[in-house]
Amino acid sequence: MNRTFCSILFIASLTAAQAQTAVTLDSCRTLAIANNKELLISGEKINVAHYQRKAAFANYLPKIAASGGYMRTQKEISLLSDAQKSALGSIGTQFSGAMQASIAGILAQNPSLMQNADLMTLLKAFGSIDMATPLNGLGNSIVDAFHTDTRNMYAGALTLTQPLYMGGKIRAYNKITRFAEELARQQHSSALQDVILSTDQAYWQVVSLAGKKRLAEGYLQLLQKLESDIDKMIAEGVATKVDGLSVKVKVNEAEMTLTKVEDGLSLSRMLLCQLCGLDLSTPLVLQDEQNSNLSPTSIPTDPIDINAVYDARPEVQSLELATQIYRQKINLARADYLPSLALVGNYMMTSPSVFNGFEKKFKGMWNVGVVLNVPLWHWGEGINKVKAARSEARIAQYQLDDAKEKIILQVNQSLFKVNEAAKKLAMTEKNLEKANENLRYATLGFEEGVIPASNVLEAHTAWLSAQSEKIDAQIDVKLTEIYLKKATGEMKP
Secondary structure: OHHHHHHHHHHHHHHHHHHOOEEOHHHHHHHHHHHOHHHHHHHHHHHHHHHHHHHHHHHHOOEEEEEEEEEEOOOOOEOOOHHHHHHHHOHHHHHHHHHHHHHHHHHHHOHHHHHOHHHHHHHHHHHHOOOHHHHHHHHHHHHHHOEOOOOEEEEEEEEEEEEEEOOOHHHHHHHHHHHHHHHHHHHHHHHHHHHHHHHHHHHHHHHHHHHHHHHHHHHHHHHHHHHHHHHHHHHHOOOOHHHHHHHHHHHHHHHHHHHHHHHHHHHHHHHHHHHHOOOOOOOOEEHHHHOOOOOOOOOOOOOOOHHHHHHHOHHHHHHHHHHHHHHHHHHHHHHOOOOEEEEEEEEEEEEOEOEOEOEOOOEEEEEEEEEEEOOOOOOOHHHHHHHHHHHHHHHHHHHHHHHHHHHHHHHHHHHHHHHHHHHHHHHHHHHHHHHHHHHHHHHHHHHHOOOOHHHHHHHHHHHHHHHHHHHHHHHHHHHHHHHHHHHHOOOOO
């Protein structure tokens, strides 16, 4: 039991130590990028566009398809009529009757032939031969040979189709899918920058509130010390109860301010944990929240190359790709009304087959040819579709031009804000020096009894305001730097 308890205690202490490890801004960015659902979705969109591009390339290649069918019909196909079947079935009887009639006619017309004993013997022998039966059998066999038995029909085919010219449709569609894949990548990059921006904003918000919490705690300690001094001075009769009440009011206000700052800091930590994909109750401690003086930011002095900004901004790249897609859609709309040519080859099999009479066997043959389709008249549909596609392409171009103009304005605004934040930070540092000096003189004067408590409270308020303004100015410097990187497209993970 003791060993188990020690193990649990060790694991708990190790977990607590890891939880209290200072987290850097890069770590927060990495966690946010790994756990952001929008980035996961945009990553899957890249996969979708990639596979669509591969599917579009397959249109260049020949396609092979197999098909088969079975059909049961009520009646079979007959190549002979009923009269022809009946005639063939009695062809021997008809032939024998015709022969006897012919012989009798010949003898009637030539009575002298009857005096020829040899001829009459031959005719009697010929007449005694039964020719009706074999000839009737021959006729029935012919009827059976023409029997098709097509009530049960089977058919199968293996077809190969190779596009030769489709009016440029396949090429245009391949370009569209290639642009769409790159567009998905640019949109993913844009979403990635948005995640980084949101994470940085939440990070520096926590740092700002952590600094203001230390400031509120220090201010409360100063007021509590002042309250203790006032109480002692009231007891000695060198201060009035009004001075004591004024200090107590300030102490209460400081306590309320500290409570609000603590609540705001807790919510900001929760927001940062949510962005990083952590549990909201994770005790996240940031590396910069204990720093009273953040590292200054170097102000860019070189002129910004706006063309480089265009190349780096994913929004511009996305709009340029969209423009290219709409231009290819013009070719796609035009291709529907241009001639198309394809090579077709197949192998077909049927049962019954007709290649060796009618046989109930699967037999087939191959064939090859070309198919040409030439649209002749479509009542202006194609022209209107092409014009509509051109208008969409112009819209995309106008959107691109408008975005470039706004980016120029955004970059200049961000650069002005960076300069303004740096100047504001320098001014707040000077004001803080004056506020510290003023508070020191007021505290010494109050302790010597030459300065009233109200002046000390004013000095404390001025000091608190100067400290708060310095914290805000430092955070503004960091945020304006982020906004400038976002505007110039330099924000990378």
